[in-house]
Amino acid sequence: MFVTSAYAQSTTTEGAETHDAAAGEVHTETGVAHEGGHGSGVFPPFDTSTFASQLLWLAITFGLFYLLMSKVVMPRIAGILETRGDTIARDLDDAARSKAEADAAIAAYEQELAAAKAKGNAIASTAREAAKAKATADRTAVEVSLNNKISAAEARIADIKTKALADVGAIAEETATAVVEQLIGGKVSKAEIASAVKASAK
Amino acid sequence: MAGDKVDPTHQFMINKIFSIEFGGIDFSFTNASLFMVATVVVAAGFLYFTTSKRSLVPGRMQSVSEISYEFIASMLREGAGSHGMKFFPMVFSLFMFILTANMLGMIPYFFTITSQIIVTFALALFVIGTVLVYGFYKHGLGFLNVFVPSGVPGILLPLVISIEIISFLSRPISLSVRLFANMLAGHITLKVFAGFVASLGTLGALGIGGAVLPLIMTVALTGLEFLVAFLQAYVFAVLTCMYLNDAVHPGGH
Structure with missing residues (x-):
């Protein structure tokens, strides 16, 4: 105060x-x-002489406002909100569908990838098998031919050896004949020489 | 001169703009009528023009309209259930009308129509009248269940019923006086403190120094009054929802 x-x-x-x-x-x-010189002197809100006018104008203005709200504004806002809700729902659906499509595409891709991998593996293993088989075949063929050659060579060796051994007897007989002729100066029969060589070769 | 400036009730004076009279009753178009019209024009115009583009992604102003709409819709749905939604236009109109009237009243030199008891009483009677008419129309005498709370022992019933009737009858009074008294008292307080500023300001250096205190009060009260202006519109709408709940679901409490 x-x-x-x-x-x-x-x-x-x-x-x-x-x-x-x-x-x-x-x-x-x-x-x-x-x-205070303000007309009736009653506290203005309690001045009953103004009530009728206020009630009338309140009824007119509020009634008009109510009509505007219920007929124009509120349906419009409701429409806006509904449209937005629908749009959002539709967009969400679209997004969900796109996601499903993307998932399907990923699944397909992975499937194809797996298939391609399997195919690749199959090709690789086939090639490996083929190469291995070819190598084995080649080796077998080479071995066979080598074996053939070896056996042919062995046969020839044996042949040559037999021939050589046979030749050795003949040479020894000839040599023995020549040696004996030279040493004792006489002739020795072929049969004696051959038996002597045979005896010494044993 | 000074008398006009510091008289805090001068702002509630009703002045005729042009006279209309039917059967000896004064229906003049007054400054109160003018601001009722202004309230309707501002509120309806705002809601109409901000939503006229019907943007899918709302701008700021369209958001305000949509938020008001959804705010009242959720308030009514919580207060009176989905059956109460048929009163949505009524509650929305009441809220927007009172809110706009209160906010317009905050502008200096503007008339505050909600500071007239007859206006708030008429709005309250409109609400209670709707409750009564709809309640009896929809439920017949079953509407009287609203006075009989469930789970009360038989001996206490007469007492409880009389209390319920008294509380029901006092609803239009409390609903109207709450809004009226808040707006009236707030505006008088503002005017008194603002009057101190003006009066002290004419008294030289000391007066100007002293005027700082009521000036701070005036600024603070102005903020408070904006809060009250919104809050009273909100309270009116919430109570309307609660009372309508009685009309929709009598005996539901």
């Missing part, structure tokens, strides 16, 4: 007119109606 008293104090210096105004203000602060 410092402010109020200061105000009242200072207004006394400005004459009676403003002092009255200050008093009027203090009165209204406490809720008491005052005769």
Whole structure:
């Protein structure tokens, strides 16, 4: 109340007119109606003479507002919200469908990848098998031919050896004949030489 | 001169703009009528023009309209259930009308129509009248169940029923006086403190120094009054939903 008293104090210096105004203000602060030169002097919200006019205009304006709201504005906002809800739902559906498609594509891709891998493996193993088989065949063929050659060579060796051994007898007989002729200067029969060679060869 | 400036009730004066009279009753178009029209124009115009583009992705202003709509829709659905949604236009209109009227009243030199008891009382009677008419139309005498809470022992019933009737009868009064008194008291307080600023400001250096305190108060109160302006519209709408719930589901409490 410092402010109020200061105000009242200072207004006394400005004459009676403003002092009255200050008093009027203090009165209204406490809720008491005052005769401030405003017509009827009743606290305005309780002035029943204005009620009829206020009720009429409230009915007109609020009724109009209600009609505008219920017929124009609210259906429009409801429409906007519904459209948006539908759009969002449709977009979500689209997104879900796209996701399903993408998933299917991924699955197909992986399937194809697996198939390709399997095929690759099959080709590789076939090639490996074929190569292995060919190598085996080649080796077998080489071995066979080598064996043939070996056996042919062995046969020839044996042949040569037999021939050589046979030749060795003949040479020995000839040599023995020549040696004996030279040593003793006489002729020795072929049969004696052959038996002697045979005996020494044993 | 000073008397007009610091008179805090002057803002509630109703002045005739042009006179209309039927059968000896004064139906003049007054400044109150003017601001009722202004409220309708501002509220309906805002809601109409911000939604006129019907954007799929709303702009700021369209968002405001949509949020108001969904705010009241969820309030009513929670308060009165899905059967109460038939009163959606009514609750939405009441909320937007009171909110716009309160907010317009915050502009200096503008008239606050919700600071007139007859206006808030008429709106409250509209709500209670709707509750009564719909309740009896829909449920017949079963609507009287609203006065009989379930699970009360037989001996206490007369007492409880009389309490329920009194509380029902006091609803239009409390609904209207709450809004009226909040707007009236807030505006008077603002005017008084603002009046101090103006009066002290004319008193020289000391007065200007002293005027800082009521100025701070005025600024703070202005913020508070904006809150109250919204809150009272909200409270009115919430209570309307609760009362409508009685009409839709009598005996549901």
